[in-house]
Amino acid sequence: MANSELESCLDDWNDLEKEFEQLEAEHKKYQKKLDEMVACQKKCLSSIAHHRYRMKTINETLKKNEKKLTEEEKTVLSDLRRKIDDRKSTFREMEEVLPHKNGLYLSIILGQVNISLLNKADKYSYKQEYEKFKLTVSYVVMVLSFFLTFFDDSRWIDAILHFLLVWYYCTLTIRESILVVNGSRIKGWWLTHHFISTVCAGISLIWPSSWSYLLFRKQYIMFMLYISMLYVMQYYYQSGSLYRLKALGQRHDMDITVEGFMSWMWKGMTFLLPFLFIGYFFQMYNAYILFVLSLDSRCHEWQVFALAFIYLVLCLGNLTTTLIVIRQKINKDGLSLKFLLNKYRFNSQLKQL
Template sequence: MEVEECVKEWEDLVADYKRLETINKEYTTKLEEVGELQAACLKELEHQKYRMSIINAALKRLEKKGGVKDERVTNLEKEIMKRKAMLHEIKATLPKQNSLYLRIILGNVNVSILNKNDKFKYKDEYEKFKLILSAIAFILAVGNLYIDFRPLQLILIFLLVWYYCTLTIRESILKVNGSRIKGWWRLHHFISTVVAGILLIWPQNQPWEEFRHTFMWFIAYISVVQYMQFRYQSGVLYRLKALGARHNMDITIEGFHSWMWRGLSYLLPFLFGGYVFQLYIAYTLYHLSYHPEATWQVAALSMSFLLIGIGNTVTTMIVVPQKLSEKEQKWRQNKVEQKAE
């Protein structure tokens, strides 16, 4: 390329840069406008909530006074319910404040994902992250069953620490962005993080050597069950989301959930097998805690596995009878309707 051509190319590039500057200026202006609009929306949202609370309080006072509910009051209550739902939808499009956990970990960084496609992309990445890490954990666990090499054991345990720490952060971000993971299954991951941390600092002594194979079998089993859960739950969620029966930001999580009843429940035996395994580990560690070389980690892990095992079992056993009862009620209702016809 000649010098003249280089100069001409540069002049063209200068013109392109000016266009870039114009676009960037417009972009930054729009960003500022978006920030102002978000603040205005939040202000109006709070105003709506405040005014609605006043109206609700007034209606309750009227009801206490013994006022008869006329058609206007009934219609007003219906309108308030509709407005609450509409405000909830509007709120979902606005940035949300981080949870305490996220504020401690990340500070006041805004983790709200406002673009729907980006939300779904982040959720899908979360699902893939769990699947990939489960596969890696399975390979490492199997390797540790046949190779007695301390660094390899520590790699697996450190992976578990990192996995559960990352999982709790990602789930907190998903929750900020509309995912409805809650209750025990979220707490379960926090406890698992602590368990993995204790395992990491457990010294290599005789109790560890006696427990090592049991733990590796457990990790291998849980990894397989998690893969089965992912394959099954993701399929069920896809169908239910397509039917509008589930939220788009719902995720695959451990355990058996009410929405899973709309399909095969073949996972239950494997899940309960995992819970029994957790209780067995708690029992094994309890006995190992009396070993002369046992350190405090053994007793702490025994209690942790007992808590996880009981929590998982109780939570699942609460869900299953509820769904069986609902299913029976629906069956009876259908039978009554058929007789009436």
């Protein structure tokens, strides 16, 4: 009996040996293809850099001699610039599936580890995980803030909320930097907003349980409860808007929902916009109360004035960015409306003729 079992094991091992030989051959093939892919990536990146340098030289030469050109030559120049712009767009599309260098922030945290996702499905999956992460933490902050409203003085539970926010915003800045490397077009204020919010949460964490802290505590908890509820509202509204625009081909696959008003959020914005402005003015009110507290003789903590300044910066940044986007959208819609009216009048005149 033992001999038959041993023979069976030997037969199984011999079969595995044959399969292992195939595995080794496939792995060598994979390694070779991988080396070829890396070499091809470097060659493509080098060629794109070379093309960009040559195009930059051409642009500089054209700018120097633009005034000397005849009308016919200016027409050729205009056509050439259009071709250059088209080529730049082509390069951006090519770079979506090529490795990118880490920015300064990621280089400090991760070094030069390659975090480029070359597969579009992987990029989209990572973006979806980022969105779920934001929504999940917003729900946790909402529940924790609601729970804290029933306690008058519980500094250690408050510290959990502060630490959660520090971890959340730190993680958010890293995830967003990775998204930028992989083609997501997060720009300007919203990236800066999360860095400032990290500092704000960190200062709140080390604020001693003093007279000023206890006086501001309830307002802070109510603010966090409102902000977390607003984030959840924004997520469902913005993700719905973004999904519809992606389906229509009007937005990029790597666009994300952010804490604010974006140009693609215009339709149906009458519902969400007032809540955004309430949140911004809540930040302004926080800044005012903290500034008043900092002037009181009983206040000896530097955190009070620092937080007043940070809330003021956040409010002004959010408010300014939102108003600029609204103005741009109104101007754009105004031009579109004017174009449609002119087209309607022209068609009416043709019918009369």
